[in-house]
Amino acid sequence: MSTNVVVTGLGATTPLGGDVASTWKAALAGESGARTLDNDWAEKYGIGVNFAAQIKVKPEEVLARPEMKKMDPSAQYAIIATREAWADAGSPDVDPTRLGAVVSSGIGGIWTTLDGWDTLRERGGRRVLPMTVPMLMPNSPAAYVELEIGAQAGAHALVSACASGAEAIGYAVDMIRLGRADVVVAGGTEACLHPMPLAAFAASRTLSQRNDNPAGASRPYDQDRDGFVMAEGAGIVVLESEEHAKARGAKIYAQVSGVGLSSDAYHLTSPEPTGRGQIAAMTMSLKNAGVDLSDVHHVNAHATSTTVGDLIEARAVRTLFGDNADQIKLSATKSLTGHLLGGAGALETIFTVLAVHDRVAPPTINVDNPDPELTLDLVRDTPRELPRGDIAALNNSFGFGGHNVALVVRNA
Amino acid sequence: MAYTEQEVLAGLAEIVAEETGLAVETVTADKSFVDDLDIDSLSIMTIVTHAEDKFEVTIPDEAAKDFNTVGDAVNFIVGAQG
Known part of the structure; x- marks a missing residue:
């Protein structure tokens, strides 16, 4: 009989809200998170798309400045969501050797990568910051989550573009079923609302061009759909073997079975x-x-x-x-x-x-x-x-x- | 325009505070970066990078390696100014 894996904590920061409750409430109310960009990228760089779904609560409102500076935005979002999910799970006391982290990003630390390149070109090699590599590496969000919760049973970052977040959760379920961990914090994060990826997605003609109506641009299954709307944010779940969750009397949302x-x-x-x-x-x-x-x-x-x-x-x-x-x-x-x-x-x-x-x-x-x-x-x-x-x-x-x-x- | 020792200490304390979250007033000349302020090597190198930028000096790795206290860094920067 394979181990049942249950969900005991949820966390998110999204275009609809800074946490799960506000995001879910806005989702049920049918709100759109898409807006005209609060910058001049479209005009300045000649990008055909001038809107996206930016996260509603900026990291600087939630994180302390010194910790923020050491993280790419993709890791910042993951950490914000992890803190919510972990608290929601009751901040369980878990044997660290039985606790894992699987956090993915589709694009990786692209703000850090491109900021570092800008610094190098404009100001030379001595101005490139020493934290650049640990911030841009695609496993950086997973590593920060690992450090945040003290996970010693393995930290992983599976990358499969837009399937990454789901694959991370799938891998976490497997870790528990294979007996490698009792609790795994898992999910996905993305922070690539930078003009370069925006221009690149626009160039691939996969983005909606509905600049005059951002909130109406993402329209799956509508006859007049014309592409997706770039968004950013993170979602994190706490997964746990049913046995472990029940033994500690945890609140259980559902099973990922x-x-x-x-x-x-x-x-x-x-x-x-x-x-x-x-x-x-x-x-x-x-x-x-x-x-x-x-x-x-x-x-x-x-x-x-x-x-x-x-x-x-x-x-x-x-x-x-x-x-x-x-x-x-x-x-x-x-x-x-x-x-x-x-x-x-x-x-x-x-x-x-x-x-x-x-x-x-x-x-x-x-x-x-x-x-x-x-x-x-x-x-x-x-x-x-x-x-x-x-x-x-x-x-x-x-x-x-x-x-x-x-x-x-x-x-x- | 050379910075005085006082100005370098104040400026360096601001950089350290920004990087670590420590209060500016705790960053005094007698404090050891590692033993007193608990700053790791990567953060020290980040502070050095910002200090080079702010005070318009070059701090070679061999020099930075020998910074034990905040005062060591201040003295080096004051001496390295043109």
């Missing part, structure tokens, strides 16, 4: 059109969780609001679930938060956990005219109730590189 992974082996950036890899990941996660197709009542879709990607996933869900898909309430929460890239899979796991815990599927906004090819029950504009009793939900996350991750969440 299935992990499914696959890779498309098709194209660097385009998802495989038949959804073969996505179906494989979802199938594996359900089998891994020991749940039937008929147990699943909610899917938090990857759905980034791109023309091609949204429908491939929707078709994959329909193909896999068949008639059982009729009972699934589909939510595309990137319509609210924008796309947190490496943070997305973690934040959306938090949403899925809360959906199962609170029995409510969060809304998808901006779907004025649903794509006629969508045959699933999309939760639009207002939250919808999920059934009582034992239910399962699925969180899908896919990334450039053909990475597919599906996580199954069940009620506790």
Whole structure:
């Protein structure tokens, strides 16, 4: 019998709020986190997109200045979310050799990288700060979380672009199941709202160009969707073996009971059109969780609001679930938060956990005219109730590189 | 324009405070960076980088390595000014 893994703590800093409670409340209210950028990048650098979903509460409002200066923003967000999640879990007294950390970023410490390069070019090598490397390295957020909680059972940073946050949580579940740890703090973070990545994503034509209406730009499954909205933030969960959680009388939100992974082996950036890899990941996660197709009542879709990607996933869900898909309430929460890239899979796991815990599927906004090819029950504009009793939900996350991750969440 | 010893100490204390979160007034000339102020080697190098910038001097690694107290750094910087 494999170990049950439960969620005992949640933490986040997002475009909707500085913590989980405010983020979830804003999500259920159907608020958008996207705004016109509070800077002159678009004009100054000639970037075609002048909006994004910036985090609502700036790190300087939460962190002490000396600690902030030693962290890339991606690590700052991860630490803010970790402190909330750890406190939410009751700051448990865990044997440090049984405590792990898995925190991913899709892009890494790009502010630090580019600031260091600017300093080097403008002021020379002696002005490049000694902390530059430990701040820019992609495992830096994982290392800071490891230090924060004193985790000695391993600290890891799995990188799979926009699937990174979900893959981190999947790996953490596996660590507990394999007996390497009893408690693992896991999630994803992203802080790449810098003009260079903004220009680069804009150049790849994957971003929405709806400059006149940022809040209406992320519109998964709407006929007029034209790309995703860049966002930043972090989501962190405390995962724990059910035995460990129960022994200490912890509050349990839900179980993460299935992990499914696959890779498309098709194209660097385009998802495989038949959804073969996505179906494989979802199938594996359900089998891994020991749940039937008929147990699943909610899917938090990857759905980034791109023309091609949204429908491939929707078709994959329909193909896999068949008639059982009729009972699934589909939510595309990137319509609210924008796309947190490496943070997305973690934040959306938090949403899925809360959906199962609170029995409510969060809304998808901006779907004025649903794509006629969508045959699933999309939760639009207002939250919808999920059934009582034992239910399962699925969180899908896919990334450039053909990475597919599906996580199954069940009620506790 | 050369900085006086007083000005260098005050400026260095500000850099140390900014880097470590210590109160400026605790950064006095007699304090050891490592033993009294508990500053690690990477932070000392960061402080040296900022000090070079602020006082427009070059502090070679061999010199920085020998800084035990804040006063050692102040003396070096005062002496290194043009």
